[in-house]
Amino acid sequence: MKEDNIDATQYVAEILSPHQQILSEYHKLLRAEEIGIVSSVDRGTVSVTGLPNVCLDELIEFSHGSFGLAFNLDRDEVGVILLDQSSELESGDDALRTYRQCDVPVGEELLGRVIDPLGRPKDRRGPLQTSLRRPVESPAPPIINRAPVTVPLQTGLKVVDALIPIGRGQRELILGDRQTGKTSIAVDTIINQRDNNIICIYCAIAQRASAVANVIDRLEKNQALDYSVVLIAEGDSPPGLQFIAPYAATAIGEYFMEQGRDVLIVYDDLTAHARAYRELSLLLRRPPGREAFPGDIFFVHSRLLERSTHLREELGGGSLTALPIAETEAQNVAAYIPTNLISITDGQVYLSPDLYQKGILPAVDVGKSVSRVGGKTQLPAYRRVAGDLRLYYSQFGELEAFSRFSTRLDEETRRTLNRGRRVREILKQPEGSPLAVTSQIASLLAVTQGVLDKVELEKIAILEPILHDAVFSQLPEIYLGIERGEELTSVDLETLISTLQRSVPREFITL
Ligand SMILES: Nc1ncnc2c1ncn2[C@@H]1O[C@H](COP(=O)(O)OP(=O)(O)O)[C@@H](O)[C@H]1O
Ligand SMILES: [Mg+2]
Structure with a gap:
């Protein structure tokens, strides 16, 4: 009986062995894919079921080639924000994991280019010739890697350089009602870096197309585009794309900073960015808080602006200076987003519509403006x-x-x-x-x-x-x-x- 048994096992093993060999080879080629299914489509977000292991902020690819970001991870459903228009998406479409985070192209080739937050060219100068990429989200440099702000960043504007001086690596908010000259100050500052060897990034979030065209035109006429990158998320683009725009711009800036370069980024403007994030959060049914903004809006902006810094000499000594812009309504600086940004940044340049109307331009209200670190960086002669x-x-x-x-x-x-x-x-x-x-x-x-x-x-x-x-x-x-x-x-x-x-x-x- 026992012998019979052994025989039988041997017999089975003999028969199976070639198959097992084939199977083991075959297994190497096999990979378990998680394919989710779109269960509902909104304007800007979709819900996906059947992706139990997806990671937060993972890029999701839909069957017709558009992309989204996994944003809400619930037990049996994933809320995805769309980075492309949702018109072609239908419920029942496949949603594939990509196992990677959203990233953007970086490198010298970007200088002089106009791109969208995913690095797709928006000018007529052909595809980007760079193979380097960087994740859009990355942690801010730790404190031990940071050096004090010591070198001035000259804006070329007397009122700012004399009274509210800005240093390289500082975050200075430009705050004011609409049509008070906020964009103007930022663009003048970019133009003034022509001989200062500073790389500039202008990030437009939901600005009027004519205003952005005007900025690009001014940069071009002043030969400032050669050392600048313009990154645009239009007002009619999906809110998801608007949301990642400033992070993408920062990633591009960080690349240059880590090469030891000085970089200036203008975020025009973060109130529009907050609105895009509010829209996404409400679509994803996150609970609204003050002014219907989600509770984590402070973190959204602080984790962005904490990425600006001046790196220590051993790390190349590069710097990333941020000029975020915030638009107030009826001079209400105590609104939620402006107060958040005031407390995150190292000072603000406040522009007053009254001064603007009196023709005192730039309409900087010196009494309400402050620079908390820049004073020490002023050139000695200037001070x-x-x-x-x-x-x-x-x-x-x-x-x-x-x-x-x-x-x-x-x-x-x-x-x-x-x-x-x-x-x-x-x-x-x-x-x-x-x-x-x-x-x-x-x-x-x-x-x-x-x-x-x-x-x-x-x-x-x-x-x-x-x-x-x-x-x-x-x-x-x-x-x-x-x-x-x-x-x-x-x-x-x-x-x-x-x-x-x-x-x-x-x-x-x-x-
Ligand atoms: N220093 C200045 N001198 C003359 N005109 C200015 C000055 N600053 C701004 N302007 C004009 O004021 C208008 C509004 O400026 P803009 O920067 O677009 O405002 P905001 O970005 O605050 O809406 C523009 O037409 C601009 O040309
Ligand atoms: Mg503006």
């Missing part, structure tokens, strides 16, 4: 000149408002008002005319040292370029010294002031 301008300027504002009620002013007050109005005049700057540091110093010195006290307000704008030319042509040594970051000696200062005084043509002195 010496702009030192107490801020305090002086805000005192002037108060005095001017107060003096409206009194008819008789003492000499001292009149002099302060006279000087203050000239400071305000010199801080005005038309769009698209960023100024070099030395020219800015010349302007500020002229006004703080009283060179302009006897010049009519209306003539200051005409006189300013004359003074810049004088310093440039007569004092090249000082000019270059300032550019190199050297301190101004007292002798230099005196030379500068006397040169400025001598350079005011007689016909300008009328008072």
Whole structure:
């Protein structure tokens, strides 16, 4: 009986062995695929069943080639946000796991290009020639990898560089109502980086197509596109695509930062980004909170902006400076998204519609603006000149408002008002005319040292370029010294002031 048994087993093994060999080879080729099925389609999101092991933020591919991100992982259903238009999707379609995270192309080839958040070209310059890719989401650099912010990022705008200076690696919010010049400040800052070796990324989220076309046009005309990347998520693109746009822009910036480069990113704007995220969350039936935004909107923005930093020297010393833009409604800076962003960033430039209407452009409200880290980064020469301008300027504002009620002013007050109005005049700057540091110093010195006290307000704008030319042509040594970051000696200062005084043509002195 026993022998029979052995025989039988041997017999079976003999018969099976070739099959087993084939099977074992075959198994190597086999892979268990999870194929989910679309159970319902919304505008912007879909529900998928049958993907029990899918990971958070995993890319999902649908049967006709479009993509989505796994966003809501429930027990028997996955909420997917769409990165392409949903018009072709139907319930019953297949949804495949891709086992990878959403990523974007990165590299030098992106400079000068206009792309969408998935890296698809939106200009007519053909496909991107880069094989490098980076995940859209990645953790912010840990504290031990970060260095203090020490180098200034010159915006070229006197009012910002003098009163609200920004450093490389800082996050400075640009805040204000619509049509107050927010985009304008950001674009001027990009244009001013032409000789500063900073790579710029302009990320437009749900902006009017005409406004974006205008920005691209201005960058192109000022040869700023050569060192910039423009990333666009249009207002009519799926909210999922708008949502990943700033993260994709940051990933592109991080690549350059890790090469030791200095990078500037403009997010225009994060209130539109918050709205896209709110739309997704409501479609996915997440509970709404304040202003119907989901509870994690703070984390959405803080994890984005924490990725900006200045890396330590051992890690290449690169930096990522962020200029997020937030749009307020009726000057309400206490709304949910603006307050969140104010608390996440290292300061804000507040633009006031009242100043805009009075023609004080850029319409920066100095009293409501602040830069929490940039002050230490100002060039020494600049700090010496702009030192107490801020305090002086805000005192002037108060005095001017107060003096409206009194008819008789003492000499001292009149002099302060006279000087203050000239400071305000010199801080005005038309769009698209960023100024070099030395020219800015010349302007500020002229006004703080009283060179302009006897010049009519209306003539200051005409006189300013004359003074810049004088310093440039007569004092090249000082000019270059300032550019190199050297301190101004007292002798230099005196030379500068006397040169400025001598350079005011007689016909300008009328008072
Ligand atoms: N410094 C400036 N000088 C002249 N015009 C300006 C200045 N800044 C902004 N503008 C104009 O103001 C308008 C609104 O500016 P924009 O930057 O688009 O505002 P926002 O982005 O806040 O909506 C634009 O027409 C722009 O040309
Ligand atoms: Mg704008």
